[in-house]
Amino acid sequence: MESGIDRLIQSVKEELQISYAFSDRCCIYKVPERLRELNEKAYTPRLVSIGPIHHCNDKLKAMEDHKRMYLQEFIARTKVSVEGFIELIKEKETRLRNCYEETNWFSSENFIKMILMDAVFVIMFLLKYNCRKSTEFRGSRDSIFYPPYKWFDVRVDICLLENQLPFFILEELCGLSTILGNSPKPTLIELTHWFFSNEWGSWAVGEYWGKIDFSEVKHLVDFLTIYHRPTEQQQHEELEVLTAPSVKELHQAGVKFVLSSSKNLLDIKFDRNKGRLEFPRLQLEDGT
Template identity: 40%
Template sequence: MDARKHEHEVYDVSIDMEKLADSLRGELESLHPLAREYSIYRVPEATRCSHPSHFTPRMVSIGPFHHGKEELKAMEEHKKRYLKCFLQRTKVRIASFLGFIKAREAELRNCYAEAIHLGSDEFIKMVLVDAVFLIELFLKHYELDLITDEDPITDEDPIFGKSFLYDDVKLEILLLENQLPLFIPNDLFNLAKTAMFETNLYEEISFMTITCLWIRTDMIESIPIQENLLEINFPKAKHFVDLLILCLQPSQSPADSALNDRNIPSVKELHQAGVKFEPGSSKNLLDIKFNEGILEIPFLTVYDSTEHLYRNLLAFESMHYYTRHFNDYIVMMNYLVSTPKDAELLVQNKIFGLGDVEAVRTVFDNLNKGCAIDYYDFQYSGVVADLQAYCKLPWHKWKATLMQNYFSTPWASISVIAAVILLVLTFIQTVCSLIAL
């Protein structure tokens, strides 16, 4: 009896479990496939929570992550104006552009690290509107760059007509969560060029041309990049943030080595040890070098937008499993610029552009809180070891003290020389007096 009752209970549970199993199987079948090519991520909550405004667009959404948000709808109408301008220059029909995107829909969705909960039609329309917005924005910037006189574009276009709005938009184009795969605006631009009403302006340019010009003229001050690296890396870049990270790779791959002595000296300590500071001969931001008592640091001007941009670069570098070269740069600069006095010394040596030295220090300190240092594989370990060895030699400190305290100005030098001459003459007079006795 007990056995039959037990079997009956098992049978009843099995029916319930089969229903649950069907439900679970449906969820498993609807899982977003983990495509190897995904490269666009949503920033982890632990990273976002401390500075949410640095990762979240306030003006314009690009791509699906923030599409449809109420606070971003004001820009949607302007995006459609850009689409209208785009279509007026090409004979290619809008249906052809939509069909072109439809054929690549699966590839586009697989570029995102999470499922995109938009229907096919809405997704395709969103991609066209956002991709064309980028094309038109860069085209208008390109045209303005060619024109020296005042241009009517700035009067008609609220983005270019209001500098504060343009500054916000250009920064948000470089947010990690605001990305489209680069291949889609590139291919749409090429498709439009196959049948243009006017070809003279567009024959010799590409989406790469207008994109690299925009980055070089409008973003290069916040993130110095070596000549031609934008064009070299553009074909393999997944999106704009990826393009910048690729351009920031060190010019020479540092040898893997451990940071044995973890006491990285600050700029002030190095100055007191006689180290000289010069703007780097390389334009690559990460190329910090030390040779024969001279520390080379590439020139940088810190703007209000610098911290926003750098946070997105750091987030992408860590999430996409790149070697953490940019992470190590921030760590190194945070050690070097540990006080406003350190920043002031670098301003004096024309390594930092003029600005608020306290703000420079704060930016690196804030960014460093989101970084991790690997003491067993730190790209500047060789530079740090050389700096530490230089500081340990007493002669360098004595020489630095002499130069900084007694030969810092021409008048100080004259005073020291006069004092030495007086001391020598006094010594000679004393010797002569002794001999006369």
């Protein structure tokens, strides 16, 4: 007769068989609680969930109907069947799951369906946003770009770290489509660049974006991260910094502030010999 210790051993072995190893591909995860508790709203989507982290949020369920509308339109405009899109995502399921911190509570069926719905929504939103002067991509039913103009909240939601999809699946789904007909079809990199530069101006993505390698971009937030990497990696000895001094304190200590010609926000240089702190201009507007 099986003892209690035998059942415990068997239970642990079964759990070890189904557990997921930590993945070095993980790039989409929850914001640390020490940041979230300072301002919950800054990290939580207002209108639409993208990906698994906020998928079960009841406050965001209303946009699921809009996702279905976009999927219908996406399929109608492409030469790819639902089966073709699902098969593609199924082939990439393990890679997709590895991009997230946790997806264990999703069955394979629900996970694939969520990725398809959310990915198509993001692609269609970027297309409609960038082609907003064309009535071809905007139907009268679309409340995102017509009253009550939900695009204002959507554009913020798709830029939240917890609300991301792996960029590669967006590229592959976009690449399968013929959604722009015979006209030159923009790449997802171009659609993303146009979105950021039109919505937030040169401080987000400026004029020299074409010189940057985006081949390894992980998601939309990572797109901005790659763009704003310092153009020059400076090597300095490690210094112990207890607290960051304020601008007033630096000025009182004799530091001179110099405006840089660079448009990259992280191109900040400090000349210790001359006491010069050089940094680019940040233009603050209502939408910033």
